[in-house]
Amino acid sequence: MRLKITALVAVCMTLTSRIWAQAPSTTPYKANDRFEQLGPQLPTPNTFRTATGAPGRDFFQNRADYDIKVELDDTNQKIIGSELITYYNNSPDALKYIWLQLDQNLFEKNSTANLATRSAVSTSGSSLARLHNLNNAEPGAQIDRQKEYGHKITAVRDATGKPLKYTINGTMMRIDLSAPLKPGQKFGFGVDWNYNITAYYGRSGYEFFEQDGNRNYFIAHWFPRLCAYDDVNGWxxxxxxxxxxxxxxxxxxxxxxxxxxxxxxxxxGECLNYKQVLTPTQFQRLQKASTSKTPLKIVTQDEAIAAEKGKPTGKKTWIYKADNVRDFAFASSRKFIWDAMQTDVYGDGRKIWSMSFYPKEGNPLWEQYSTRAVEHTLRSYGNRTFKYPYPVAISCHATRYGGMEYPMISFNGGRPEPDGTYSESNKAGMIGVIIHEVGHNFFPMIVNSDERQWTWMDEGLNSFCQYLAEKEWDYNFLSGYGEPQRIVPYMKSDPATLSPIMTSSDNIIQFGPNAYDKPAVALNILRETVMGRELFDYAFKEYANRWAFKNPTPADFFRTMEDASGVDLDWFWKGWFYGVEPVDQDLVEVDWFTLNTQNPEIEKALARTEAEAKAKTMSKIRDAATKDQTVVAKDSTMRDFYNSYDPFAVTDADKKRYQDYLASLNDEERKTLESKNNFYTLTLKNKGGLPMPVIIRMQFEDGTDSVARFPAEIWRFNDAQINKVIATSKKVTQWTLDPFQEIADIDTDNNSFPRQPQKPTRFQLYKQQVGGRGGAPNPMQQQRQSTQPPATQGGAPRR
Incomplete structure (x- = not known):
């Protein structure tokens, strides 16, 4: 719309008033709530945790040292262990008892997890086996019904060997002390236990290979271990x-x-007796790998295949030492191929082992990529947090899918097809899961967050760092996390199925999108759109260093990010972490204004064009053929002054008035007039509820474009609808909100003005085929089929 204003001052006053005016609305605003500080939603700062998000002067952590002897019974798939624990009370409190975790009790028949598993009987019929197992369906693991599962505690004794009273409650065990353990004191005691190992269920267990009768063991949450006692939760x-x-x-x-x-x-940890447990050849290879910049085989595939076919004749004990770690896990198999390299990851002269253990079923993917991905992860994460402090990082191949992390070691999926081929997504998935699980060494193995309560503090932060590491691995990496558009389907889903990120771990609905994807996207938006890379990277690194080898809470993260960047982010934490509203910005309307220059040469020419356009009606067009037949056209006596008057002709009087007008302007007013700017008033609605920055691209008449960015605070006085004036020297032909998909807007159809037609959804006609369509081969299989003679197609690689 074009609006003529006769005085420049009037133009400026009108524009100013439109900038500050807000459109009336019957919807109650929530802007004050959205942009107020979190306040009482965060815990009150104290001497343990400060208002800056840093540990306070009285911050403490208790610790526990372990001396463990464990045997893996491969014949019966059993763990038998004995441990001596020294527990240090660094808290200001006297402790009457201590709590230990017995995680294997998850698999007990009547565990809380099993009894709380939801189930239903279908009216169409249910199998007898299903009905029999309704109350015995252990979560995730395959169970041998002839065995009992869970930790079997056979002894609990003090340092003198005297039995200690203990009580087991599900996956927790309380040990009652004969006298309170005072601040600064330590307590030594021992525990003996055993348990039957379940099939691998994603965190630990064994994988059975029917073709050769062997098992790969991935042993984790296997020993009774101390619960945390801190200033936030107590026990x-x-x-x-x-x-x-x-x-x-x-x-x-x-x-x-x-x-x-x-x-x-x-x-x-570090193995203290490699020389005793390895063959001389294997030990020599390990020595050579200590100076190699590429992975070298310590145990070859041929040696692993030979071991698969042999039978053990005895036992061997591997001794490990690990300092300042929060957990301990191990993997064991006769099927393992082992490669390694020890490199100067950070260029500071300190070398770190990167290692991989995998069966032949993982090749060729694992021997090519795993160990290199381990080293890359340490470098990428270390550059944006802190240098990896431990001497080794290990990736073990555990089944086809998933992954799980422990200090210095991780169990990772990703397996090629039996013929050795794989899809690009399979390769990316394997590399991605290795980066993710090795990356967990930083969050939460070192930045030691409470995973039982806040999944996002390790999974979300780690998924974000994984996304950055994947981009550093390969520019075209098929990343699973980070990009805002990935979270759109989740944020568009039924609000009844959504829970805030700030939901305790066991109560999260849609676990993956909530605890992994959404926080990873949120951090990426902070880095790219809200804060900028420089401020974000500095603050994120500050958080990691403040809380390395300590136990942060969400408030510590929120406060540190603001403290180190100087950016008020409370509105962001509220919307993204405490709420479930989506982002949906609607570019409702754009009004176009130009200055009335007062120049008769310009203004009258524009007026002529507009008048001619208005006069060009269909009747006028058709009547033009007979215009010479009108009375006035045939009889000149019917004409007067107005038949020859041109209202759009520039007169001397017009020119004189224009010169007088120019003489009345000061320098600033003349500069504004000569800029010939276009003024556009944009009307935007926040339909989704979650306020976010407004990013808008302007495409100009001459084919160029420009992007304008406005902070989320633009919504602070009205979070429902706002107006914004944008001045340009060129005419805008198209406006587009969020042109680079930065804010996870759930509806892009309302992001353009003028509206763009919706792209059609494509569909395919299928021809009926006998026997069904079946799965298509991956590109490697297709290439092999097209280049190999029929006799050799599909040949399996050496296993």
């Missing part, structure tokens, strides 16, 4: 239900692992 003794992971404390470990003598072991 963190929430039951383990399978979803909320682990809350642990740091300590030093010495672990002796006894396995069949043909097994290869990968573990948390």
């Amino acid at each position: 963190q003794n929430k039951q383990f239900l399978g979803q909320g992971e682990f809350t642990l404390i740091f300590g030093n470990y010495k672990v002796a692992i006894t396995v069949p003598n043909d097994h290869i072991v990968g573990s948390t």
Whole structure:
């Protein structure tokens, strides 16, 4: 719309008033709520945790040191262990009892997790086996019904060997002390236990290979271990239900692992007796790998295949030492191929081992990519947080899908097809899961958040760092996290199925999108759109360093990010972490204004064009053929002054008035007039509810474009609808909100003005085929089929 204003001052006054005026609305505003500080939603700062988000002067952590002897019984798939624990009370409180975690009790028949599993009987019929197992369906793991599962505690004793009173409550065990453990004191005690190992269920267990009769063991949450006691929760003794992971404390470990003598072991920590457990050739290869910049085989595929076919003749004990770790895990198998390299990851002269353990079923993917991905992860994460402090990082291949993390070691999926081919997504998935699980060494193995309560503090932050590391691995990497548009389907879903990110781990609905995807996207939006990379990276690194080897809470993260950047982000935490509203910005209307220049040469020419356009009606067009037949056209006596008058002709009087007008302007007013700017008033609605920055692209008449950015605070006085004036020197032909998909807008159809037609959804006609369509081969299989002779097509690689 074009609006003529006769005085420049009037133009400026009108524009100013439109900038500040807000459109009336019957919808109650929430802007004051959205942009007020979190206030009482965060805990009150104290001497343990400060208002800046840093640890306070009285911050404390208890710790526990472990001396463990464990045997893996491959014949019966059983763990038998004995541990001596020294517990240090660094808190200001006297402790009458201590709590330990017995995570294997998750698999007991009547565990809370099993009894709380939802189930239903279908009216169309249910199998007898299903009905029999309704109250015995252990979460995730395959169970041998002839065995009992869970930790079997056979002894609990003090340092003198005297039995200690203990009580087991589900996955928790309380040990009552004969006298309170006072601040600054330590307490030594021992526990003996055993348990039957379940099939691998995503966190630990074994994978059975029917073709050769062997098992790969991935042993985790296997020993009774101390619960955390801190200033926030006291004892963190929430039951383990399978979803909320682990809350642990740091300590030093010495672990002796006894396995069949043909097994290869990968573990948390440094092995103290490689020379005794490896063959001379393998030990020599390990020595050579210590100076290699590429992975070298310590145990080859041929050696692993030979071990698969042999039978053990005895046992062997591998001894490991790990300092200042919060947990301990190991893997063991005779099927393992092992490669490694020890490199100067950060260029500071300190070398770190990157290692991989995998069966032949993982090749060719694992031997090519795993160990290199381990080293890359340490470098990428270290550059944006802190240098990896441990001497080794290990990736173990555990089944086809998923992954799980522990200090210095992770169990990772990703397996090629039996013929050795794989899809690009399969390759990306394997590399991605290795980056993710190795990356967990930083969050939460070092930045030690409470996983039992806040999944997002490790999974969300780690998924974000994984996304950055994947981009540094390959510009075209098929990333699973980070990009805002990935979270749109989740944020568009029924609000009844959504829960805030700030939901405790065991109560999250849609676990993956909530705890992994949404926080990763939120951090990416902070980095790219709200804060900018420089401010974000500095603040994120400050958080990581403040809380390395300590236990932060969400408030510590929120406060540190603001404290170190100087950016008020409370509105962001409220919307993205405490709420479930989506982003949906609507560009409702654009009004176009131009200045009335007062120049008769310009203004009358424009007026002529407008008048001619208005006069060009269909009747006028058709009547033009007979215009010479009108009375006035035929009889000149019917004409007067107005038949020859041109209202759009520029007169001397017009020119004189224009010169007088120019003489009345000051320099600033003349500059504004000569800029010939276009003024556009944009009307925007916040339909989704979640306020976000407004990013808008202007495409100009001459084919160029420009992007304008306005902070989220533009909504602070009215979070429902706003107006914004944009001045340009060129005419805008198209406006587009969120042109680079930065804010996870759930409806892009209302992001353009003028509205753009919706793209059609494509569909395909299928021809009926006998026997069904079946799965298509991956590109590697297609290439192999097109280039190999028929006799050799589909040949399997050496296993």
